[in-house]
Amino acid sequence: MAVYQATTSAPVNIAVIKYWGKRDTKLILPTNSSLSVTLDQDHLRSTTTSRADPSFEKDRLWLNGEEEEIKEGGRLATCIKEMKGLRREFEEKNPSEPKLSSYFVHISSRNNFPTAAGLASSAAGFAALVSSLAALYKLPASASELSRIARQGSGSACRSLFGGYVAWEQGSKPDGSDSFAVEIAPQSHWPDMHALICVVSDDKKGTSSTSGMQRTVETSPLLQHRIKEVVPARMAAISKAILAKDFDTFAEITMQDSNQFHAVALDTYPPIFYMNDVSRAIVAVITEYNRIAKEKTGHLKAAYTYDAGPNAVIYTPKENVKEIIELIVKYFPQANTFSDPFGLFGAQGVGAGAVPEGFNTAVAKAFPAGSVKGLIHTKVGDGPRVLDASEALLGPDGLPKA
């Protein structure tokens, strides 16, 4: 008997123009367009296996081995239902295809990074879910079409359907049919964009982005100005900068938009804070690093951005990564060994860090070891990948492999 199964992986993406606010909370339609860089699945990925089988008694899903309830009308159920709908259309046009749309599915998903790290795991997760079902169902749908479905799982998931540099066009139609992701430029256009993720320790539970962003929509007088005036101009300018591989403009807009996202969070009532003293110190260090770079070379070298949490993501051309890691380690001594996936440091490891010549060390104090609890070095990456059957996460019994 045939086994209908597919396994895919999907990447994390980190926005440089931030998504914050929905105009439709059910369909997940945003109040502004956003733009992100897709990170490399070789380092951070969500892998998902989906199987359809006439013997299954209901749709079931496991995340990192734990079964999750698929709530009626919830985000998971919506994505699965939409994908089955596309399969049904496909079957109607191709009557010889098996009727997979009528079978229940079993889905097993794993992230290769801790969910607790606050690395937008839901974006990679829903992108992997949708692309594994698309592979299972052999759908002819484009990545943009699939992104419209992933969007209904988690807004920013739509951007993980593409590699490289990706815009989520907000659209204007009430049904959301024009709210999807498009590729601004592929990974190959500007492959030297690297990213250093500083995983920041936090002892305070932050406001969830789902509830936080709607509180901002309801109470921040500044958000409307951001939506109407600021973001459209920034989307155009940063897209142009990406096409021109103009890192200075890319960096400036990235940092400004991160700042502004946190500004409207603060303008919310009661206010929302995601950045803490460690996050602020990283801003101060990168600001000083850019100041001396500009003074010496006329160019910026790094761009920080912060999502709805204290972690910093630092985008930089690859030639600066080593210097930046040494700088970060100097202020934020590491408790764990840096994994060094690009082999920058050799056998002796990072060491105690260093600051570039001319750097004003007074811009921040040195923090206790573990304040930045981990560093992840990665780079711009590709879109979802269809994986070999050997990487499947479901066993022959249709249940997650141990």
Add this chain to the structure above:
Amino acid sequence: MAVYQATTSAPVNIAVIKYWGKRDTKLILPTNSSLSVTLDQDHLRSTTTSRADPSFEKDRLWLNGEEEEIKEGGRLATCIKEMKGLRREFEEKNPSEPKLSSYFVHISSRNNFPTAAGLASSAAGFAALVSSLAALYKLPASASELSRIARQGSGSACRSLFGGYVAWEQGSKPDGSDSFAVEIAPQSHWPDMHALICVVSDDKKGTSSTSGMQRTVETSPLLQHRIKEVVPARMAAISKAILAKDFDTFAEITMQDSNQFHAVALDTYPPIFYMNDVSRAIVAVITEYNRIAKEKTGHLKAAYTYDAGPNAVIYTPKENVKEIIELIVKYFPQANTFSDPFGLFGAQGVGAGAVPEGFNTAVAKAFPAGSVKGLIHTKVGDGPRVLDASEALLGPDGLPKA
């Protein structure tokens, strides 16, 4: 021979609608109106003695016993020159008056609180300077007229020329003649407004407000929206709330405007942060305190506000002060004894603090002792006072008393 000398004291004021941005940096003309509560000089004050004497060889000024240079064309020189100009007009109209405007002055000024505490000492200082010269010169000028001169020393100083609840009308004339302070309501209108200042320890030197606000004017896209749309409506609404003694509205606008000031600071490029993790935790604690108050009584009990530094000022009706001190002390254990000027706690002192019933203690962690390094309990107060000669800060020799 006659001694021409006067001593006055002037209060600190803490804004509830924040001043941030100048449209004219020389005349100190703001980009938006602002509003403050004047605090009681019984607790926080700047005292200044001014003397005019034909034997003096130049204008001289001492701050806390240290001589300060009066720079040509600087803020001190401008205020002294403007005051001498008013005296000259007065002498022209009253020819029998001594020609004090032709004499040099010696000025000695002291704050009764540490300058390092970040308590807007320049506002009280320039208000005391201008009012001591007004007393010395026996000027018939109104407080609003004097505020126009104090404004040129330090913008927010203009608001310290009045007690109670004070607006600084931004004005629109290029010469600044319509940019001055007016009284919204005297201290006696709403005398039960108390204030608790939490002096927060900070190991980072913040951006000065003078340079910071102009960077915001130059780089924050959100500031213009705040100036044009948000502040005018808030000025009207909070003035009305003060006249109606409507604490709920007063508190909500106060907190929202503090949040928004820090939001536009963050929207500045590079961003400016004044609040730190301790400041943020105080926001979380007061937010939770208000949440349970609202649940139990339908009303808010406290309003936080933060100037260009990490200190919190908490406005509250006097009946809540004891409860708030206990709450703050619970999260931020004190290293020093609380001075308790209103005698709330008796001989046993504050103790270890307490949280009100129903308070969700998880909103913040307890901080190490000294994170809030001092608490100052004060209340709404009166405007500048003319003091007795016995309180003079200049000796018979025209130099500061030891």
